[in-house]
Amino acid sequence: MTTQESNKKIVKEYFDLVSEQKLSEAFVLLADDLHWWILGNIPVSGDYDKRKISLGxxxxxxxxxxxxxxxxxxxxxxxxxxLIAESKAVRKSNSKLYNNHYHFLITLRDNRIVKVKEYFDTVHAVWVEEN
Known part of the structure; x- marks a missing residue:
């Protein structure tokens, strides 16, 4: 398996584990010095380390x-x-469907995710938060 194939497999495994709500297993795939950046100027935008993105x-x-x-x-x-991805969920507080679209640019080192740039529809994210 090439490095590129291995990296794609790790990324797929991470997002599959998150979707299966196996967060502890997913977080093992994140490097301790992770830097995760989220687009925009809404409350979730900005820079995250491993602890902060795990809480998110x-x-x-x-x-x-x-x-x-x-x-x-x-x-x-x-x-x-x-990675191009889509999310689906229902907001518990207001029953709105959350269906966002993403582009993730993910860097790996030593079989761990070390850097993520996350791009998504911030207008939709804010809308689903409103009551």
Missing amino acids: FKMLQRNFEKFTFLLGEMTAEEDRVS
Whole structure:
């Protein structure tokens, strides 16, 4: 298996574990010095380390029913994986359907995710938070 194939497999495994709500297992795939950046200027935007992004994913599971990622195209080059994905969930507080679309640019090192740039529809994210 090439490095690129291995990296794609790790990325797929991470998002599959998150979708299966196996967060502890998913977080093992994150490097201790992880840097996760989220697009925009909404409350979830900005820079995250491993602890902070782990808390964020736990909050998603608490606030949404069946938060699931549907993985689309993946392209790997050198130490990076580009992933197009979609999420589906229902917000528990207001029953709104959360169906966002993403581009993740993920860098791996030593079989761990070390850097993520996350792009998504921030307008939709804010809308689903409103009552």
